[in-house]
Amino acid sequence: MNILGIGAHPDDLDVCCGGTLARFSEAGEKVTMCVVTDGRAHPVGDPAGVSALRRSEAQASADLIGAELRWLGIPDGGLVDDIPTRHKFIQLMLDVSPDLIITHAPDDYHSDHNYTSRLVTATIQMAWAPPPELAGEPVRKRVPVAFMTTANGIHFSPQDYVDVTDVWDTKIKMVMNHHSQYLPGPDHDASMIQEPLDQYYLYRLTRVMGEFYGLALWTRYAEAFCWWQAADRFVPRRLLP
Numbered sequence: 001m002n003i004l005g006i007g008a009h010p011d012d013l014d015v016c017c018g019g020t021l022a023r024f025s026e027a028g029e030k031v032t033m034c035v036v037t038d039g040r041a042h043p044v045g046d047p048a049g050v051s052a053l054r055r056s057e058a059q060a061s062a063d064l065i066g067a068e069l070r071w072l073g074i075p076d077g078g079l080v081d082d083i084p085t086r087h088k089f090i091q092l093m094l095d096v097s098p099d100l101i102i103t104h105a106p107d108d109y110h111s112d113h114n115y116t117s118r119l120v121t122a123t124i125q126m127a128w129a130p131p132p133e134l135a136g137e138p139v140r141k142r143v144p145v146a147f148m149t150t151a152n153g154i155h156f157s158p159q160d161y162v163d164v165t166d167v168w169d170t171k172i173k174m175v176m177n178h179h180s181q182y183l184p185g186p187d188h189d190a191s192m193i194q195e196p197l198d199q200y201y202l203y204r205l206t207r208v209m210g211e212f213y214g215l216a217l218w219t220r221y222a223e224a225f226c227w228w229q230a231a232d233r234f235v236p237r238r239l240l241p
């Protein structure tokens, strides 16, 4: 299967579904991780420099599980639903031809997350009959869309879970690759990380959500999903690992 994860910011997929993507990859599925915005928020330097740094961090996470990174490069905080942006998303659908998409739920805390969700559900439908100026074969199959957890699980009622206990160390490495999100100063590397990791909000958020969703599955760590319930979005078999 072609698995396409689409996150608004460079660390979103790692935090919310990194373990599931790792499990897909381990199972031999092709995984593409798309980062929609350029990650220039929370500046520690000039926007282009911050964006390049965040891209390299996302690349390191993708490399860790053998995934392909796609970087749409839309300015962080500036994502809107307009025709040029829709075309970027449709082109992504044509290029990847996904069998399953994992993205943000439509009611999350950040406008970029909500627009990403809305753009995904709009454009996977349009990829059936794409605008003629875009290159590639139309995506003429049923492509289910799974929504990964919102931040802190707020306004999110899970319908499905994936046990990520066996890939937890990989998931934490993916999350902690995003040094610029939690280490001070303009220059970051792994040698600056200090124990206990719980002092870093990004780690604590990931751990607590993993353990919380793990309770529902009677396992140590899990990730939670719900499904976009719409015509053409169901297949009669389980897709998640």
Ligand SMILES: [Zn+2]
Binding pocket: 008, 009, 012, 110, 113
């Ligand atoms: Zn985000």
